[in-house]
Amino acid sequence: MLGYALWRLLQAAISVFGVITIVFVVMHFSGDPTLLLVPQGASAEQIETLRHQLGFDQPVWVQYLAYLGGLLQGDFGQSVVQRAPAFGIVLSRLPYTIELAIGALIVAIGVGLPVGMLMATYRGTALERALAAVVLTGQSVPTFLSGILLIMVFAVQLHWLPTSGVGDVRFLVMPSIALGALSMSTFARMTRIAMVDELGKDYVRAALARGLSMRAVVLRHVLRNSAIPVITIAALEIGNLLAGAVIVETVFAWPGIGQLAIQSIQSRDFLVVQVIVLLISFIYVATSVAADFAYAAIDPRIRLAR
Amino acid sequence: MSVLQPVRRFRPRLPRVPLSIMLVSAIILVIVAVALLAPWIAPADPLRQDLLGRLKPPGTVGRTGVTYLLGTDDLGRDLLSRILYGARVSLSVAVLSVLVSTLVGVTLGMMAGWFRGWTDTVIMRLVDIMLSIPAILLAVLTVAVLGPGFLKLVLVLGLTRWPRYTRVAYAQTLQVANLPYIKASELAGAGAARILFRHVLPNIAGPILIVATAEFGLMILFEAGLSFLGLGIQPPSASWGSIMSVGRQYVERAWWIVAFPGACLFLLVLSVNVLGDWLRDRLDPRSRIR
Numbered sequence: 001m002l003g004y005a006l007w008r009l010l011q012a013a014i015s016v017f018g019v020i021t022i023v024f025v026v027m028h029f030s031g032d033p034t035l036l037l038v039p040q041g042a043s044a045e046q047i048e049t050l051r052h053q054l055g056f057d058q059p060v061w062v063q064y065l066a067y068l069g070g071l072l073q074g075d076f077g078q079s080v081v082q083r084a085p086a087f088g089i090v091l092s093r094l095p096y097t098i099e100l101a102i103g104a105l106i107v108a109i110g111v112g113l114p115v116g117m118l119m120a121t122y123r124g125t126a127l128e129r130a131l132a133a134v135v136l137t138g139q140s141v142p143t144f145l146s147g148i149l150l151i152m153v154f155a156v157q158l159h160w161l162p163t164s165g166v167g168d169v170r171f172l173v174m175p176s177i178a179l180g181a182l183s184m185s186t187f188a189r190m191t192r193i194a195m196v197d198e199l200g201k202d203y204v205r206a207a208l209a210r211g212l213s214m215r216a217v218v219l220r221h222v223l224r225n226s227a228i229p230v231i232t233i234a235a236l237e238i239g240n241l242l243a244g245a246v247i248v249e250t251v252f253a254w255p256g257i258g259q260l261a262i263q264s265i266q267s268r269d270f271l272v273v274q275v276i277v278l279l280i281s282f283i284y285v286a287t288s289v290a291a292d293f294a295y296a297a298i299d300p301r302i303r304l305a306r
Numbered sequence: 307m308s309v310l311q312p313v314r315r316f317r318p319r320l321p322r323v324p325l326s327i328m329l330v331s332a333i334i335l336v337i338v339a340v341a342l343l344a345p346w347i348a349p350a351d352p353l354r355q356d357l358l359g360r361l362k363p364p365g366t367v368g369r370t371g372v373t374y375l376l377g378t379d380d381l382g383r384d385l386l387s388r389i390l391y392g393a394r395v396s397l398s399v400a401v402l403s404v405l406v407s408t409l410v411g412v413t414l415g416m417m418a419g420w421f422r423g424w425t426d427t428v429i430m431r432l433v434d435i436m437l438s439i440p441a442i443l444l445a446v447l448t449v450a451v452l453g454p455g456f457l458k459l460v461l462v463l464g465l466t467r468w469p470r471y472t473r474v475a476y477a478q479t480l481q482v483a484n485l486p487y488i489k490a491s492e493l494a495g496a497g498a499a500r501i502l503f504r505h506v507l508p509n510i511a512g513p514i515l516i517v518a519t520a521e522f523g524l525m526i527l528f529e530a531g532l533s534f535l536g537l538g539i540q541p542p543s544a545s546w547g548s549i550m551s552v553g554r555q556y557v558e559r560a561w562w563i564v565a566f567p568g569a570c571l572f573l574l575v576l577s578v579n580v581l582g583d584w585l586r587d588r589l590d591p592r593s594r595i596r
Contacts, residue, residue, distance in 0.1 A: 011434070018435030026448050140576035142527050142547075144534045145568040148554055156558055243440030247531050251554070261443075262535055265450040277447050281439045288438070 012289045019281040077271040086271045097256030101241040103176030108183035116191025138185035147178040147251035164253040179248040183237045190233045194226035235291030239284030327584050330577035337574050341393035348387035353542050356382030361560040377562040388544055389567050395545040400525040406464025408518055415475025416502045433469040441466045449537045459538050474517050478510035512589040519582035523575045546571045
């Protein structure tokens with residue numbers, strides 16, 4: 001187990017290092033990153049001063065090492081607009097996004113799991129086809145379209161829910177549904193596949209032959225064994241939900257890091273955007289490592305395979 | 307008189323195509339046809355503004371005698387014409403970016419599977435790294451840094467979405483690489499490029515097509531999302547996403563600006579997804595749910 005854990009952590013470290021490198025390269029795509037970081041209307045002299053301050057007049061590899069060194073010390077750079085550490089700005093907005101992601105995850109799992117289970121159990125019936133249509137819709141509606149539609153129906157027409165913004169739990173309902181719809185489809189599909197796989201196994205037939213009801217077999221055995229792939233999906237979906245927040249937060253004026261990213265792009269505050277990309281990627285890597293560990297703890301075949 | 311008479315004529319067995327697949331194929335074909343024919347079938351110039359005829363509901367007859375079948379937008383432009391032209395932009399971004407990512411992803415995947423060793427290690431590690439950055443965020447950052455534009459959008463989307471193809475091409479190449487006819491070709495002195503593109507590629511095309519179809523639906527959504535955020539297609543030209551981005555501000559007074567392009571977007575992505583699922587079940591029997 002220890003060997004497996006170390007090996008997996010090393011992999012994760014390489015991924016994190018790779019992500020940092022790619023983000024560094026992207027920031028240098030434009031040629032001179034100074035121009036991305038100066039406020040609009042800066043004089044040539046100011047640009048020159050900033051270029052020197054930030055070390056952008058140095059060779060690229062020196063900049064790269066300095067950048068890595070800064071990150072290691074927790075220095076993610078300064079926001080040129082707010083004149084404060086970019087990391088702190090992002091961190092102050094993060095709780096809102098986490099709240100939204102949790103809401104979306106509840107929608108995704110709360111709807112996706114039962115739908116997938118019903119589809120697997122009632123295979124070939126009208127119920128399965130109806131649910132398949134729901135899953136397909138969730139997969140095909142653009143997040144911003146479902147967001148706008150929800151606002152039009154439940155806020156503008158029916159006045160049941162507030163249009164946008166933050167407040168009590170009512171504000172969270174529509175953004176969570178809009179953000180969770182795509183994940184819901186993923187959960188439903190994966191749950192269905194995992195359960196259909198499991199239902200085809202010999203022990204299920206044996207249990208049925210011994211006279212157990214389908215209901216008892218599903219509840220007692222099949223669900224537990226289908227859980228493993230679903231746990232992995234849950235971990236991977238957290239990253240997707242955080243990333244999808246960029247659009248949903250814009251539609252619902254939700255003050256999380258997604259909205260911050262778009263605002264920062266508009267005010268050309270690219271260091272803040274960069275911190276957001278890094279942060280979400282790190283969370284993504286961390287959750288997938290956590291999922292693998294959970295996986296290995298449940299299933300000895302995985303940790304012994306290495 | 308000949309003894310040997312044909313008992314019955316040979317009739318090739320056509321695969322049975324379900325009605326739903328015919329329907330979604332028809333929808334996709336219609337949208338593609340409409341996009342290609344936009345300049346000839348659009349009732350008005352999609353860029354011509356009529357500031358006195360702003361936000362007119364569907365069916366309004368304009369002052370020039372044109373009927374605005376789907377209404378007008380915030381600058382009095384004919385929404386139907388804008389949607390028709392928008393289809394060109396949305397589809398061409400999606401098609402081109404899928405081509406870019408297929409080309410990059412499949413080439414890298416085949417190389418990793420063929421050369422093995424450090425090529426394999428480097429490429430597949432890069433795939434893992436790329437997959438740990440959520441693609442939409444990487445695209446948002448890159449477009450923001452590079453600035454918007456049609457070609458940049460295609461390249462950004464194409465170059466962020468290649469790893470999935472690489473994984474599939476890699477696994478498939480590993481399977482094919484040891485087959486006798488590949489070995490024979492290698493012994494006959496064929497170079498790696500010839501073997502990979504002439505012999506390996508045709509044999510792994512099926513699974514790649516499945517990935518490409520799924521990715522095509524995603525690319526349409528990505529383009530729409532980026533344009534919706536103001537990072538994609540820039541005015542005055544428009545894609546469905548950017549039309550909706552404008553329409554969102556007027557949603558309470560003029561629902562049609564969001565509703566019609568939204569419906570088109572939904573129908574197209576839905577059709578592509580249905581077709582993709584069907585293709586996967588047909589081409590990859592292992593994935594077919596028993």
